[in-house]
Amino acid sequence: xxxxxxxxxxxxxxxxxxxxxxxxxxxxxxxxxxxxxxxxxxxxxxxxxxxxxxxxxxxxxxxxxxxxxxxxxxxxxxxxxxxxxxxxxxxxxxxxxxxxxxxxxxxxxxxxxxxxxxxxxxxxxxxxxxxxxxxxxxxxxxxxxxxxxxxxxxxxxxxx
Numbered sequence: 001x002x003x004x005x006x007x008x009x010x011x012x013x014x015x016x017x018x019x020x021x022x023x024x025x026x027x028x029x030x031x032x033x034x035x036x037x038x039x040x041x042x043x044x045x046x047x048x049x050x051x052x053x054x055x056x057x058x059x060x061x062x063x064x065x066x067x068x069x070x071x072x073x074x075x076x077x078x079x080x081x082x083x084x085x086x087x088x089x090x091x092x093x094x095x096x097x098x099x100x101x102x103x104x105x106x107x108x109x110x111x112x113x114x115x116x117x118x119x120x121x122x123x124x125x126x127x128x129x130x131x132x133x134x135x136x137x138x139x140x141x142x143x144x145x146x147x148x149x150x151x152x153x154x155x156x157x158x159x160x
Contacts, residue, residue: 001110002097009077010067012084015093017063018100019044022051037083044092052099060105 005011020028025043027034034040070078083089100106 001101002094005097005101006090006093009081009085010071011097012090012093013070013080014064014067015096015100016040016044016080016084016089017066018052018055018060019047019093019096021055021059021063022047022049022096033080037086037089040080040083041086041089041092044089044096047096049095049099052096053103055103055105057105060100060103 005015020033020043023029023043023046025046026032027039028043034043070080072078077085084093101109
């Protein structure tokens with residue numbers, strides 16, 4: 001699992017966020033982030049991995065959310081994604097990833113998915129009833145033409 005997590009840009013970003021959350025270094029304090037590859041490496045290497053087990057579930061989920069918030073698969077990797085993929089940084093992230101995956105708060109992440117008990121959170125489009133399950137996610141009476149109009153109206157507002 002550690003190899004899988006560190007094998008993806010978002011997994012590396014997540015582990016770096018966890019490291020920063022556990023860091024006592026001023027370069028990673030109060031939502032600061034190291035600004036140079038050498039600083040990234042020093043901050044991550046300076047983390048006491050035992051601090052990972054002291055994080056709350058909220059801390060871990062915030063680190064994960066921050067990593068996914070910056071997922072832009074249609075763009076080339078950004079500066080931090082490139083730094084986190086460096087071999088020396090990967091080596092420093094390995095114990096962080098291992099500690100996160102061994103943490104009681106995250107052990108369930110590798111459990112099988114209960115496909116019969118899935119739920120979906122969605123922004124309700126006015127005039128469309130809330131779905132009763134994940135499929136179909138739109139009521140059968142929702143016309144595609146109306147949906148298209150709604151999307152185009154939204155796009156027009158965003159352009160303005």
